[in-house]
Amino acid sequence: MSAILAFVTAMVLILISMFRRKKPRPAAEPVLVKRFVHPGHTWARETGDGYVVVGIDAFAQSLVGTIHDLKLPRLLKHVSQGAAALDLWHGQRHVRLVSPVSGWVVEKNEMVLNDPSLVNSAPYGDGWLFKVKASRLSNELANLLTGKTAIHWNDSVRDQVRKIFATTPALLMQDGGVMVENLAEHCSEEEWKAICKEFFLYEEQSQKS
Numbered sequence: 001m002s003a004i005l006a007f008v009t010a011m012v013l014i015l016i017s018m019f020r021r022k023k024p025r026p027a028a029e030p031v032l033v034k035r036f037v038h039p040g041h042t043w044a045r046e047t048g049d050g051y052v053v054v055g056i057d058a059f060a061q062s063l064v065g066t067i068h069d070l071k072l073p074r075l076l077k078h079v080s081q082g083a084a085a086l087d088l089w090h091g092q093r094h095v096r097l098v099s100p101v102s103g104w105v106v107e108k109n110e111m112v113l114n115d116p117s118l119v120n121s122a123p124y125g126d127g128w129l130f131k132v133k134a135s136r137l138s139n140e141l142a143n144l145l146t147g148k149t150a151i152h153w154n155d156s157v158r159d160q161v162r163k164i165f166a167t168t169p170a171l172l173m174q175d176g177g178v179m180v181e182n183l184a185e186h187c188s189e190e191e192w193k194a195i196c197k198e199f200f201l202y203e204e205q206s207q208k209s
Contacts (some may be wrong), residue, residue, distance in 0.1 A: 035124070036144035037153075038100035040082070040201040043124075044144065052101055052137065055128040056088075056119060059154060060097070063161075063195060065090045065182030067116040072108045072130050079105060079132060081140050084202065086129060088119075093184040093192060096202045101140050103132035157199060164194055 035043045041060035045053045061067065071087040079085045085099035108130045112118045119127040134140070145153050165187070184192060196202045 034146060035150075036100065036141055036146045037150045038082070038098060038144055039153075040098040040100075041199060042085075042097050042100045044100040044141075045128075046137075047131070050133070051106060051131050052103065052134045053128050053131050054085075054100060055123055056097060057154075058123050059157060060200070061120050061123050061127075063183060063199060064088050064093070064095055065120075065184045067119045070112065070116050070119070070129075072113070073099075073105045075105055075108065077105045078135075079103065081136075081143065082201070088116075090182065090184040095196050095200050097200055098202070099132075100144060101132060101134050102136050103134040105130050106133050107131040160198060161195075164191065164198070 035045045037043045037057055041057050041063075043055050043057050045055075047053060067088050067090060069089040073079055073085050079099040079102065081100060081102045082098050084096045087094060087096050109126075109128050112127055112129060119129070121127065187195070
Protein backbone atom coordinates (compact mmCIF):
# COMPACT_ATOMS: atom_id res chain seq x y z
CA MET A 1 0.00 0.00 0.00
CA SER A 2 2.79 2.42 0.90
CA ALA A 3 4.44 1.74 -2.47
CA ILE A 4 1.22 2.51 -4.33
CA LEU A 5 0.75 5.72 -2.31
CA ALA A 6 4.31 6.80 -3.07
CA PHE A 7 3.76 6.10 -6.79
CA VAL A 8 0.51 8.10 -6.87
CA THR A 9 2.17 10.98 -5.03
CA ALA A 10 5.07 10.99 -7.48
CA MET A 11 2.70 11.06 -10.46
CA VAL A 12 0.74 13.97 -8.97
CA LEU A 13 3.97 15.95 -8.48
CA ILE A 14 5.05 15.23 -12.06
CA LEU A 15 1.67 16.39 -13.42
CA ILE A 16 1.83 19.58 -11.33
CA SER A 17 5.35 20.26 -12.59
CA MET A 18 4.28 19.76 -16.21
CA PHE A 19 1.29 22.08 -15.74
CA ARG A 20 3.48 24.80 -14.29
CA ARG A 21 5.91 24.57 -17.19
CA LYS A 22 3.14 24.82 -19.76
CA LYS A 23 1.36 27.68 -18.06
CA PRO A 24 2.11 30.84 -20.09
CA ARG A 25 3.85 33.66 -18.30
CA PRO A 26 1.98 36.97 -18.25
CA ALA A 27 3.26 39.46 -20.81
CA ALA A 28 5.57 42.12 -19.41
CA GLU A 29 4.03 45.53 -19.14
CA PRO A 30 5.60 47.97 -21.64
CA VAL A 31 7.79 50.62 -20.04
CA LEU A 32 6.91 54.09 -21.28
CA VAL A 33 9.84 56.49 -21.28
CA LYS A 34 8.88 60.13 -20.88
CA ARG A 35 11.18 62.60 -22.57
CA PHE A 36 11.04 66.37 -22.46
CA VAL A 37 12.19 68.19 -25.59
CA HIS A 38 13.77 71.65 -25.75
CA PRO A 39 12.98 73.89 -28.76
CA GLY A 40 16.70 73.70 -29.56
CA HIS A 41 16.23 69.96 -30.28
CA THR A 42 17.86 68.51 -27.19
CA TRP A 43 15.93 66.26 -24.82
CA ALA A 44 15.93 65.41 -21.12
CA ARG A 45 14.87 62.18 -19.42
CA GLU A 46 14.64 61.70 -15.67
CA THR A 47 16.29 58.61 -14.20
CA GLY A 48 15.25 56.64 -11.15
CA ASP A 49 18.23 57.88 -9.15
CA GLY A 50 17.43 61.58 -9.29
CA TYR A 51 19.56 62.49 -12.31
CA VAL A 52 18.66 63.65 -15.83
CA VAL A 53 20.00 62.16 -19.06
CA VAL A 54 20.49 64.57 -21.97
CA GLY A 55 20.60 63.85 -25.70
CA ILE A 56 19.63 65.32 -29.06
CA ASP A 57 16.46 64.38 -30.90
CA ALA A 58 16.13 62.44 -34.16
CA PHE A 59 15.31 65.60 -36.09
CA ALA A 60 18.57 67.26 -34.99
CA GLN A 61 20.77 64.35 -35.98
CA SER A 62 19.01 64.09 -39.34
CA LEU A 63 19.73 67.77 -40.03
CA VAL A 64 23.41 67.51 -39.08
CA GLY A 65 23.87 64.20 -40.86
CA THR A 66 26.48 61.61 -39.90
CA ILE A 67 28.18 62.97 -36.81
CA HIS A 68 31.96 62.74 -37.18
CA ASP A 69 32.97 64.37 -33.90
CA LEU A 70 31.48 65.98 -30.83
CA LYS A 71 32.49 67.91 -27.76
CA LEU A 72 30.60 67.45 -24.49
CA PRO A 73 30.74 69.65 -21.37
CA ARG A 74 33.41 68.68 -18.85
CA LEU A 75 32.52 66.83 -15.67
CA LEU A 76 31.21 69.01 -12.82
CA LYS A 77 30.57 71.89 -15.23
CA HIS A 78 27.31 73.72 -14.60
CA VAL A 79 25.09 73.91 -17.66
CA SER A 80 22.06 76.17 -17.95
CA GLN A 81 18.75 75.60 -19.67
CA GLY A 82 18.80 77.24 -23.09
CA ALA A 83 22.55 77.99 -22.99
CA ALA A 84 25.16 76.45 -25.31
CA ALA A 85 26.41 73.15 -23.88
CA LEU A 86 27.76 70.85 -26.63
CA ASP A 87 29.18 70.87 -30.14
CA LEU A 88 28.71 68.53 -33.10
CA TRP A 89 30.60 68.30 -36.39
CA HIS A 90 29.77 66.80 -39.74
CA GLY A 91 32.98 67.32 -41.67
CA GLN A 92 33.59 71.08 -41.54
CA ARG A 93 29.98 71.84 -40.64
CA HIS A 94 29.64 72.73 -36.98
CA VAL A 95 26.66 73.32 -34.76
CA ARG A 96 26.38 74.24 -31.11
CA LEU A 97 23.38 72.95 -29.16
CA VAL A 98 21.84 74.11 -25.91
CA SER A 99 21.18 72.19 -22.72
CA PRO A 100 17.51 71.36 -22.06
CA VAL A 101 17.96 71.68 -18.27
CA SER A 102 20.22 73.34 -15.71
CA GLY A 103 22.54 71.38 -13.45
CA TRP A 104 26.01 69.92 -12.90
CA VAL A 105 27.42 67.39 -15.35
CA VAL A 106 28.11 64.14 -13.48
CA GLU A 107 28.72 61.75 -16.38
CA LYS A 108 29.59 61.77 -20.07
CA ASN A 109 28.71 58.95 -22.44
CA GLU A 110 32.10 57.46 -23.29
CA MET A 111 30.53 55.29 -25.98
CA VAL A 112 29.57 58.29 -28.12
CA LEU A 113 32.96 59.91 -27.56
CA ASN A 114 34.52 56.78 -29.04
CA ASP A 115 31.83 56.36 -31.71
CA PRO A 116 29.91 59.60 -32.44
CA SER A 117 27.74 57.87 -35.06
CA LEU A 118 25.80 56.29 -32.17
CA VAL A 119 24.00 59.63 -31.94
CA ASN A 120 22.67 58.97 -35.45
CA SER A 121 21.77 55.31 -35.00
CA ALA A 122 20.32 55.54 -31.48
CA PRO A 123 19.63 59.18 -30.49
CA TYR A 124 17.22 58.09 -27.72
CA GLY A 125 19.19 55.03 -26.61
CA ASP A 126 22.95 54.38 -26.61
CA GLY A 127 23.45 57.74 -28.30
CA TRP A 128 22.64 59.79 -25.19
CA LEU A 129 25.24 62.46 -24.43
CA PHE A 130 25.63 63.37 -20.77
CA LYS A 131 23.95 63.17 -17.39
CA VAL A 132 23.33 66.03 -14.98
CA LYS A 133 22.29 66.58 -11.41
CA ALA A 134 19.48 69.02 -12.13
CA SER A 135 19.23 72.15 -10.00
CA ARG A 136 15.81 73.57 -10.99
CA LEU A 137 14.13 70.65 -12.70
CA SER A 138 10.57 71.05 -11.39
CA ASN A 139 10.41 74.62 -12.71
CA GLU A 140 12.28 74.01 -15.96
CA LEU A 141 10.21 71.06 -17.15
CA ALA A 142 7.38 73.53 -17.74
CA ASN A 143 9.53 75.12 -20.48
CA LEU A 144 9.92 71.82 -22.37
CA LEU A 145 7.65 69.85 -24.69
CA THR A 146 6.42 66.30 -24.21
CA GLY A 147 3.80 63.86 -25.43
CA LYS A 148 1.43 64.93 -28.22
CA THR A 149 2.58 68.53 -27.94
CA ALA A 150 6.12 67.49 -28.82
CA ILE A 151 4.87 65.38 -31.75
CA HIS A 152 2.83 68.26 -33.24
CA TRP A 153 5.74 70.65 -32.75
CA ASN A 154 8.11 68.24 -34.52
CA ASP A 155 5.73 68.13 -37.49
CA SER A 156 5.71 71.92 -37.65
CA VAL A 157 9.52 72.23 -37.69
CA ARG A 158 9.70 69.77 -40.58
CA ASP A 159 7.38 72.10 -42.46
CA GLN A 160 9.82 74.93 -41.70
CA VAL A 161 12.67 72.93 -43.26
CA ARG A 162 10.65 72.48 -46.43
CA LYS A 163 10.09 76.25 -46.59
CA ILE A 164 13.81 76.99 -46.18
CA PHE A 165 14.70 74.67 -49.04
CA ALA A 166 11.71 75.49 -51.23
CA THR A 167 14.04 77.02 -53.82
CA THR A 168 16.43 74.05 -53.77
CA PRO A 169 14.09 71.03 -54.09
CA ALA A 170 17.03 68.73 -54.89
CA LEU A 171 17.78 68.73 -51.16
CA LEU A 172 14.34 67.33 -50.38
CA MET A 173 13.04 63.96 -51.48
CA GLN A 174 9.67 63.65 -53.16
CA ASP A 175 7.89 61.49 -50.57
CA GLY A 176 6.60 64.21 -48.31
CA GLY A 177 9.69 66.39 -48.37
CA VAL A 178 12.03 64.16 -46.37
CA MET A 179 15.56 65.55 -46.15
CA VAL A 180 18.37 63.98 -48.12
CA GLU A 181 21.03 62.12 -46.18
CA ASN A 182 23.83 64.31 -44.79
CA LEU A 183 22.01 67.54 -45.62
CA ALA A 184 24.73 69.59 -43.91
CA GLU A 185 27.29 68.90 -46.63
CA HIS A 186 24.88 69.66 -49.48
CA CYS A 187 23.40 72.98 -48.43
CA SER A 188 25.08 76.35 -48.90
CA GLU A 189 26.83 78.30 -46.15
CA GLU A 190 23.90 80.70 -45.93
CA GLU A 191 21.40 77.85 -45.73
CA TRP A 192 23.42 76.22 -42.94
CA LYS A 193 23.50 79.49 -41.00
CA ALA A 194 19.73 79.70 -41.35
CA ILE A 195 19.38 76.14 -40.02
CA CYS A 196 21.59 76.86 -36.98
CA LYS A 197 19.65 80.02 -36.15
CA GLU A 198 16.16 78.62 -36.75
CA PHE A 199 16.42 75.12 -35.33
CA PHE A 200 19.37 75.06 -32.93
CA LEU A 201 18.90 78.61 -31.61
CA TYR A 202 22.53 79.35 -32.44
CA GLU A 203 23.86 82.02 -34.79
CA GLU A 204 27.65 82.08 -34.61
CA GLN A 205 29.79 79.78 -36.71
CA SER A 206 32.98 78.44 -35.17
CA GLN A 207 35.68 76.22 -36.57
CA LYS A 208 36.84 73.12 -34.75
CA SER A 209 40.11 73.81 -32.94
